[in-house]
Amino acid sequence: MSSFAAVLIGIHICVAGVLAANFVYLWMHRPSRGLHADASPDDAASISVLIPARNEAENLQRLLPSLLSQTHTPLEIWVYDDRSTDATAEVVASFNDDRLHLVSGTPLPTGWLGKPHALYQLAQRATGDWYIFLDADTELHHPEAVARWAQQFAARPTPSVATGLPRLRGGAAWLVSLVPNAMLTGLPWPLVKWVDAPSLGALNGQFWMLDAATYHTHEPHRHVRGKVLEDVEIGRYLKSNGVVPYLWDVRDELTVYMYPDTQAAWRGFRKNAYLLMGGHPLAFVLLCAFYTSTFVLAPWVVPWLWISVFGVKVATDRWNGIAWPISLLAPLSYAAGAVLQIDSAWHHWTHNVSWKGRSVAARPAPEEPASQSESG
Template sequence: MSWFFLFFALAVCLYTWINLAFLPRLTAPVQPDSLAICIPLRNEERNVRKLLDALEPALTPGMHVYLYEDRSTDRTRELLLDRIGQDDRFTVIDGLPLPAGWAGKVHACHQLAKRTTEDYLLFLDADVTLTPDAICRLYGTLRTERAVFLSGFPSFPVPTFLGKCLIPMQHVLIAQHLPIPFRKVKHPAFAAANGMVVLVERRAYDQVGGHESIQSALVDDLELCRTFKKNGWTTTLVEVAPAVSCDMYATNEEVWQGFLKNVFRGMNDSYIVGSYFLLFYLVQASVLPYLILHPSWQMGGALILLYLARFRIDRAARIRHVWWLHPLAVFLYVILLASAMIRSFRKREITWKGRTYS
C-alpha cells in the first residue's frame, strides 16, 4: 500500500508542476479603446469602499464602470452614491425584482450588459481588488491569447480557518485536473472560468446570447464559458493572481455555505464526476494518517511530494503560509463535496444572500 501512495503522489506532483508551466501569465498593459467594467452588488457594504478605491487608479479614458445595486438590504447603495459623488466614470443602476427562473447574479450581469455599449465587457465581483495596471493587462492578455473570453483565479486573502483550508482549493482543482495546455480547445469539457473576473469581447458575448442564455445557472462562470465553447469561440484561462485579489468570505460560515452551493454544481451535478473527486482527494487526505500509523520512507516521500505540488500551486496563486494545511484541506474538501452531493440527492434548497434556489 505504501508504494501505491508513493507513486500516486509522484504522479500528482509531476502533473501539477508540468501543468502549471503552461498557464499563461499576464502580458504588459495595453489600453483598450472601449471597455465596460460591470459589477453586480448585493449586500456588499463591507467591500464598496475598497472596491472603488482600487478601481479608480485602474481606469483609463476608454473605460466606464457600471454598478448594479441589486436591491441590497444593507448600506450598499448609500455607500456607493456617497463614494462616487459626481464622478461621471461611474454609473449606478438600480436593481429590478428578480424574475422567476433567474439566478440573482446572472440576472444582474444581464442587466449590466444591456446598459453598456462598449466593445469589451469586464465582469468583476464586488469583493475583488485590482492593481492599477490590472485591467489593461487583462485586455492585453486577451488580445495576445487571441481569445474572446478570458478568466482566471485571483489571489485570496484567507483570514478565517476554513478560508485557509478551502478557498485555495480552487487553485488546487485547476492545477490538478484541468489540462491547461488544452484550455483553448473548443469543447465544453475543457471549460474553466472564475466569475470573479471574466473579460469578454462584446461581439462574441452577444452572439452566444450572453447571460440570458444561462438564466438559472448558479455556477454562471463555468456555464458561460461552456456556452462560448459550444458556439465555437476561443476561451482562455490565465494567471491573474499577480494583478487581481478577491476577499471572498469574512466568516467560516460564509466559506462553508458559499462553496456548498457551488462545489457540486460545478461538476454538472454528475455523481460519477463527484465520486472521482471524492476518491482522488480522499487518497491524498489518507497519506498523513497512514504515515503516522505505518511509518515508512515511502509514505514520508509521498507526503513530501504532495507538499511540493501544493507549494507550487500556492506560489502561482500568491497565497502564503497555508500549504502545510494541505492534508486537512483536502479532508475538509471531501466532507464539503460529500455534503453537497447528499443535498443535491435530497433536492434541498440553497439559500444565498437572502435568496433561495432549488
C-alpha cells in the first residue's frame, strides 16, 4: 500500500469519526428533548424574530403564517424589506397582526453588505430579551417551535450562542445535500467549547439565537459588515470574545427551502464556496486539493473507499430526510462540489460575484463606525 493510499484511508477514518461524534452531539442537543409543557409563561423571555428580506414575497407567504401561529409570548417579528422589487412589502403588510413589524430598507452605507446591514438595522429596533435570526426561506413546523427553542436557550451554558441544523428542502437536492454533509463532517462540534481557537466555530445563518445584551455588547453584524460569509465569521468573532457556539438539531421545528433549481443553487453556492475554502488563493488550492483527493479521487486509488464515500453520503442524506436516489449520486455530487469550488474561486478572483442583483464582493470597511440611525 502506498503512503498516499494510507493517508486517504486515515482521512476517511477521521471523517467517519467526526460524523459519528456529531450525530451523538446533535442527539443530545435537540430542543424537543426535555421540553416542559407546563413551563410558566410568566417566566418566558420576550423574543424578537429578525428576518432579512430582499425579493422574498413568495417565501414570506410560507414563513410568516408559521411564525404568527407560535404559542410563545411575548413575541415580536421584524422584517427588513431590503429594497425589494417584488411584492415583499405588500405580503408583510397583508398580515394584520400587531406582533409583525415591517422596516423599509435604505441604500447600503459604504462598507456594508445587504444581509449584515438588514439584520443590524432590525436589531436596533427589536425590544426582545432574546433574538432569533431567521432566513426568509424557512418555515416553522409546530406552534410550539419558538417555545422549544426558548426553553433550550434558557438552559444553555452562558455566555453562548445557539445555531441549528434544519431540514433542507427545495430543488437541486443532489447539490444542496452537500450542505448537511459538509456541516456534519467538516467541524467536530463536541470540541467547539473545549478548544479556544475561533476557527473551530461557526454559525448557520439560516437560524441562530443570541440574547440581546450579548448582541449589543459585541455588535457582530457591525463587525462583519463587509463579509459575504457573515454567519461563519460571526460564529468565529463571538467565540473569540468568549461566546461559545452550540449546534442544535432543529429538524423537527424548522425547514429551509434553499433553491428552486440547480441553476439557482449553483449561483447561491458560488458566492460562498471559495470563502468556505479559505478565501485566499493558497488556502483555496490546499483545501480544494484536500477535498478533491478525499471525496473524488480516493475511491479510485483505494477501491474499498467507495464504501466510505457512499456510506458518509447516505448517513448525512438520511439524517436530513433526503431521498435514497440522491445518495446514489454521491460521486456526481462530490465531483460537482469540486467544480463549484473552482468556479467560485474564479468568480471571486475576477470580482464577478453577484446575488439578487447586487455585487457581493467584499467591500472595504469604513474607517469610522457606520451610522446607527434608523431607516425606513
